[in-house]
Amino acid sequence: MNFCVDQRGFRSKKLEQLIDTTGGRFVVADAALMEMCKSTPHWESTLRNSLRRLSAVPARVCFVPGNGECLKAELTTRTPLTLKAMISDQQTFWLRELLAEVASGQFGAMFTRMVAEIDAANRHAQAQHFAHEQNLAQLRVLVDFCRDHFPASFVRRLRAKRVPEEEYIRFVSRYTATATNDAAMSLPDGTLGSLAKSKAYTMRWLWLRVETVADWLAKGGIDSVAPDKVTNSEVDNHYLAVASYCDQLLTEDGRMLEKQRRLRAAIRLTMPWKRAWREEPLPTP
Structure with missing residues (x-):
């Protein structure tokens, strides 16, 4: 079994139980390390405390690069990612060596390397991932699309909590x-259609973004959403997309568990994102 661990799952009792009672593999996404290390003065203690449980089983831990890398890999090759393809052998080796240093309490080659790179890495993260206002501005394009295309009657029922789960997912x-x-x-014709048919990573990520907007509209719109909440949602969507290739997402965040349940239900649909959906009528609002 494969378990994707989000930032809130690393110190949980549930993780401890899974380590002891299963022979499962634990998938660590790049977003997790990015979040652990974003507070420069305290990154080492945060990292050691968060990775303490996994440091007991380094051979059962693997690493998946960031959302941008996953999307680029899939869109460049036009080949749907698998969990095996997402896992980076090189970065998994690095992470396992880091876990060994955590387990021993040592400050070895891996921590030395991190000290040399942490400031530059955090500057990059702040510019590329934690640029809250920029993230909000980029998402407004999708928000405007949804406002223009979602039927008003559907949005009214959504806000009144009168949309059944299955209809919502469809x-x-x-x-x-x-x-x-x-x-x-900027993709060759037919790329998204091909990726939709195979339920690829790109389409799962897009589904999560549309679902996020739908949820915000259900709660009154995005105008009152704090920009940092948009960033948090974007980070969560990477965990969720990766976790959809695993058996379970290990998190203590109720909203993430709800989104994971809905995404898995969408993936189980026969053709959830095929172009034919554009002509297929939805249930009448």
Whole structure:
């Protein structure tokens, strides 16, 4: 079994139980280390405390690069990612060596390397991932699309909590298929259609973004959403996309568990993002 661990899961009793009672593998996404290390003065203690449980089983831990790398790998090759393809052998080796230093309490080659790189890495993270206002501005394009295309009657029922779960999942799936196109993403014709048919990483990530917007609209809109909440959601979506290739997401965040349940239900649909969805009518609001 494969378990994806989010930032809130590393210190949980549940992780300890899974380590002791299963022979499962634990998938660590790049987002997790980025979050552990974002507070420069305290990054080492945060990292050691968060990785303490996993340091007992380094051979059962693997590493998946960031969301940007996953998307680039898939869109460049036009080949759907698998969990095996997402796992970086080189970075997994590095992480296991780091876990060994955590287990021994040593400050060895891996921590020495991190000290040399941490300031530059955090500057990059702040500019690329934690740029809250920029993240909000980029997401507004999708928000505007959803406002323009979601039927008003559906949004009213959504806000009144009168949309059944299955209809909600199908609705989000349909609009995931229309929220962007090959030209908008500078892709060769047919790329997104091919990735949709195979339920690829890119489409799972897009589904999560549309679902996030739908949830915000259900709660009154995005205008009152703090920019840092947008960033948190983008980071969570990487965990969720990776976890959808695993048996379980290990988190203590109720909203993430809800999104994971809905994404897995969407993936189980016969053709959740195929272009035919554009012509297939949804249940009448």
